[in-house]
Amino acid sequence: MHSGGHTRRMLLKGVSAGALLSALSPAAARIRMTGSARIEALIAGMSLAEKAGQLSIYSDPVRAYGAVVNPGVVTQGLTEIKARIARGEMVGLFNGVGVALGRALQKVAVEQSRTGIPLIFAADVIHGCRTIFPIPLGEAASFDLDLAERTARAAALEASALGVHWTFAPMVDVARDERWGRVAEGAGEDPWLGEMFARARVRGFQGTDLRDPTRVLACPKHFAAYGAVQGGMEYNTADISDTTLWQVHLPPFKAAFGAGALSTMASFNDIAGVPSTANHHLLTEILRDEWGFKGVVVSDYTSEQEVVAHGYAADERDAVVKSLTAGCDISMQSGLYYKHLPELVQSGQVPIAVVDRAVRRVLEVKQALGLFENPYRSLDPARQVNDIRRPETVALAREAGRKSVVLLRNEGNLLPLAKTATIALIGPAISDRADLPGPWAVFPDVASHVTIEEGFRAAMGSHGALHVARGCDYEAPIEGGIASAVAAAMACDVVVLVAGESAGMSGEAQARVDIGIPPAQLALAEAIAATGKPLVVVLRHGRALALTGAVRNAPAILASWFLGSETGHALADLVFGDAAPQGRLPVSFPQSSGQEPFYYNHRSTGRPQTSDEKDYKARYREVTNAPLYPFGHGLTYAAVVYGETMAKGPLVRDGRMIVWATVANTGNRPCHEVAQLYLHARVASVTQPVRVLRGIRHLDLAPGQVVTVSFDVTEADLAYVHQDLRSFADPGLFDVWIAPSAQGGTSATFAMTD
Numbered sequence: 001m002h003s004g005g006h007t008r009r010m011l012l013k014g015v016s017a018g019a020l021l022s023a024l025s026p027a028a029a030r031i032r033m034t035g036s037a038r039i040e041a042l043i044a045g046m047s048l049a050e051k052a053g054q055l056s057i058y059s060d061p062v063r064a065y066g067a068v069v070n071p072g073v074v075t076q077g078l079t080e081i082k083a084r085i086a087r088g089e090m091v092g093l094f095n096g097v098g099v100a101l102g103r104a105l106q107k108v109a110v111e112q113s114r115t116g117i118p119l120i121f122a123a124d125v126i127h128g129c130r131t132i133f134p135i136p137l138g139e140a141a142s143f144d145l146d147l148a149e150r151t152a153r154a155a156a157l158e159a160s161a162l163g164v165h166w167t168f169a170p171m172v173d174v175a176r177d178e179r180w181g182r183v184a185e186g187a188g189e190d191p192w193l194g195e196m197f198a199r200a201r202v203r204g205f206q207g208t209d210l211r212d213p214t215r216v217l218a219c220p221k222h223f224a225a226y227g228a229v230q231g232g233m234e235y236n237t238a239d240i241s242d243t244t245l246w247q248v249h250l251p252p253f254k255a256a257f258g259a260g261a262l263s264t265m266a267s268f269n270d271i272a273g274v275p276s277t278a279n280h281h282l283l284t285e286i287l288r289d290e291w292g293f294k295g296v297v298v299s300d301y302t303s304e305q306e307v308v309a310h311g312y313a314a315d316e317r318d319a320v321v322k323s324l325t326a327g328c329d330i331s332m333q334s335g336l337y338y339k340h341l342p343e344l345v346q347s348g349q350v351p352i353a354v355v356d357r358a359v360r361r362v363l364e365v366k367q368a369l370g371l372f373e374n375p376y377r378s379l380d381p382a383r384q385v386n387d388i389r390r391p392e393t394v395a396l397a398r399e400a401g402r403k404s405v406v407l408l409r410n411e412g413n414l415l416p417l418a419k420t421a422t423i424a425l426i427g428p429a430i431s432d433r434a435d436l437p438g439p440w441a442v443f444p445d446v447a448s449h450v451t452i453e454e455g456f457r458a459a460m461g462s463h464g465a466l467h468v469a470r471g472c473d474y475e476a477p478i479e480g481g482i483a484s485a486v487a488a489a490m491a492c493d494v495v496v497l498v499a500g501e502s503a504g505m506s507g508e509a510q511a512r513v514d515i516g517i518p519p520a521q522l523a524l525a526e527a528i529a530a531t532g533k534p535l536v537v538v539l540r541h542g543r544a545l546a547l548t549g550a551v552r553n554a555p556a557i558l559a560s561w562f563l564g565s566e567t568g569h570a571l572a573d574l575v576f577g578d579a580a581p582q583g584r585l586p587v588s589f590p591q592s593s594g595q596e597p598f599y600y601n602h603r604s605t606g607r608p609q610t611s612d613e614k615d616y617k618a619r620y621r622e623v624t625n626a627p628l629y630p631f632g633h634g635l636t637y638a639a640v641v642y643g644e645t646m647a648k649g650p651l652v653r654d655g656r657m658i659v660w661a662t663v664a665n666t667g668n669r670p671c672h673e674v675a676q677l678y679l680h681a682r683v684a685s686v687t688q689p690v691r692v693l694r695g696i697r698h699l700d701l702a703p704g705q706v707v708t709v710s711f712d713v714t715e716a717d718l719a720y721v722h723q724d725l726r727s728f729a730d731p732g733l734f735d736v737w738i739a740p741s742a743q744g745g746t747s748a749t750f751a752m753t754d
């Protein structure tokens, strides 16, 4: 009835936008103008309830999958949801997938609601949707940014085929305390690596045009400093300096927004007493005024309500005032904005301009996704069939799995194993299909996952023999378990023991005081080691672990995280040498849990332990300060030797300087080496870490091959956050390493001059 041209003509004639909207029939009210004219026309005509609805998202009660990823909050049934959508009072839903109902709900929104504003469907698609890739921490171990972009792109393809427009990912929190369960979801302890992965993942999710129906809107989270929760305890306070906030925790967010991410999620924690969700300095002054962010901020599952429990707001209404005013645009799940905003505006406690500002941001994001032109984007029944578990996606999961595994130790070149060997495969995880994706997969296609046992059997065929024994549960012994595992070990040439955490032991709300392997599995490991059989340990984990006893002493150790759908195939590729390990640790392995937070890029302190001296040094009584396995560490099946780091200084502030070193494969197998560039400022007005990562190079080396690897160093690599929060480098002396890890390599020294 009312065409876009008609709408525009009415506006041109000076008819007010509000009058225009009221004049439209429900079905035609989806204004067909473009750009800000459409958005302003909509805002001008919306009721307070419609506006509050556009600022309220709820988890999908109908299309929800089995995984429980949030605490239960009373939610609405389908009838109520449909009625709200028909009234135009809901921005969208999250964590439900499926095209048929998605289309039906969208139809209600665009055809029955007065405003005709389409819904947005969101979901926690963290590391794959139906096909699951390694957990983000594991994938970070690949140090492979192209891989991260490709897996995010593949996750977007599957998610959008199931009706998702917006993923609540990537998590870009820098996490340096391995007790925190959510270490699993990020890129580890290093801010620079975090920036790189943040960019790659945003690019992978969003592509270059958000209107592309095979892409999804990214949501870097959790803004900010959630990784700095004290003691690694979930939801705890983060009490950090401004320089640490700016130098460690904010850079990956800034990088993600720089890559085009148009949404973010406020974090649960407070920073120095101000909960992020109601933190005006964070959500408005930094995010928008300083960084120019144009997207939308969503709370984290009732976090706007939780500012009351924080002691920052007196009651729910106060929480709404403070959160919305601070810059948190959308309330997730609590329903508080919907419940209180109309009355808060009417009573003058919230200016309508503040509500309109948030609604405008929401509509702009919907517009950027192309939802006004194409409300059924990403709701295509054919794609729901064709774009799920495509062969190339499954192959990518196997590739990503292989590239994420870190060979921590390989005494006597125990690995790779011969496929003709008689192998005992032992441990609670070996045949556990449901556990393979790890803690953060909401929609996995579990039936298609390849268990470790299946992967080994497929690789070995009829060559060797495989004896399997569970041995124990993840956290409890099983009757006769150790005895049968020992019997299996005794019957074999070599044992592969899979030990570590179950999926449920890491992720949200799974902080641990002891990051070791559970006692039941340690007892199993001791019994297996006592057989004297050669022992390969495959670790499964969502964080760095503190290894002890027979696991720590095993001659060969692979860190394998949670590898996702293709776990069995990926592991078998490496164990049998069809591929060589190339992963690198994105988190330091400590000697003991009590050292956490334990990270390579710490400050020196005034009494660093530089020799064996023990007294009056910054150290613990029981253990050395050296990590068990440092950040960046990872062996290959070859032997790699680094030459001396060379630097030809000085570096002039506006110039660049080359540093280089030779890297040689002195082994007899090809390998993939990841050379790392580290820097250190000797003197700074805010003391700087003993080393910081500033570059990586992937090298494929044939046996006997020697290459010279070089990096450009510029002032930007030396810049740090000063007390006034400006970032630049000071002239002076610097150390530089080209190294295989944060502990290795030789250093060269150079000066930077003005």
Ligand code: NOJ
Residues within 6 Å of the ligand: 069, 070, 095, 124, 168, 221, 300, 301, 508
């Ligand atoms: C809480 C988590 O902190 C967040 O990462 C997630 O996106 C939401 N729940 C929604 O499931």
